[in-house]
Structure formats: C-alpha cells, structure tokens
Amino acid sequence: MKTVQQYFETATPIEQYMDEMTTLKEEAFKIYNNFSIQDDSNDLQLVKDKSPHILVITENWCGDAMINNSILRRLAEQTDLDVRCVLRDEDTDLIDQFLTNGGRAIPIYVFLNDAGEVIGKWGPRAPELQQNVMNLRSELPDKEDPQFEQAQKDLYQGINEQYTTNEKFWNWVYNSQKAALLDALK
DSSP states (O other): OOOHHHHHHHSEEHHHHHHTOOSSHHHHHHHHHHOOOOOOSSHHHHHHHHOOEEEEEEOTTOHHHHHHHHHHHHHHHHHTOEEEEEEGGGOHHHHTTSOBTTBOOSOEEEEEOTTSOEEEEEOSOOHHHHHHHHHHHTTSOOTTSTTHHHHHHHHHHHHHHHHHHOHHHHHHHHHHHHHHHHHHHO
16 A cells, blocks of 8 residues: 555646646635735744645545635645645545545645655535535525435535635635644644
C-alpha cells in the first residue's frame, strides 16, 4: 500500500487540477477570483514558516470541493504551500484511511510535514456550513415521498448557488481551514 506521501508525490498541483476541471469549473473560479484573504494576524506567517504540504482528496463534481478547494488555493498562494490533488474514486485505498462518519466524504485535506508524516486533516465542510446543510436537509420530505428526489436535487442546486455567492460561507471555510492547519502545526 502506498504511503500518503507517495500519493502526494504523484498528485496534481491544485492549479492544474482546477484548470482541468470538467464540472463546476466556472463556479469554482467564480469563488477563487472573488475571494481574497484579509488576514493581518501572524497566523499566516506561522503557516508559511512551518510550510506543511497538503494532499487534497477530491472530485470535480462535488459542490463542497468546489468551494473548499477554491478557498484553499487562495490560502496556499498566500502562504506558499504546496497543495496537490488526487481523485477519490481513482484509488479508494487513500480515502478509506480518512473516512468521515464511516463514509467517503470529500474533500479531505491531509496535512503533511517535511518528513511526509500526516500531522492533521480537514474536511469535508466547515462546521457552520455543515450545520447550514443539515438544517436545509431537515426540510426535505421523507425519502419515501415521491417528491423527495426532485426536492433533494433542487436543494443541492440551491446550496451550490449559495456556495458561489455567499462571502460569509467563504469566510467560514477559510477560518476553519486555517484553524485546522494551525492546530496541526502545534
């Protein structure tokens, strides 16, 4: 079995990954182009000094990956981090090491130190976004209801639209990613 560092070494840089997206690309770049980091704390300098590298387990059809990867790319640019992406479904051995509540939720960010050791992880959502999604899901009809499938589809379309425009969501993601990174660097 490959180590996480070996996955990282063969992974695609986040810039290339986003350039080659085939789904949700326009939305991802809308977030990326409109989000800027306004952080005057010393936190970013600490991240830059410690210089972890990050392996992103993702898929380009995922709305959570769309928002999270766009924000992470900005954070990486601000701190000179090496961020690389692997597709979850190409090799499930990797994601199976980082399950969320027993599931293969994405994106997952694996933080590695200079020696290639896992020092932390983040994902798949900022806690505030998770609560927002759970609140919205609670309004869906029962799964047996004939309207459930369409209602769920509409819900996720609405969530993706919010992800591309709601700056509060972007800041929740940024602050959560930064906090996880700082915690991993302690």
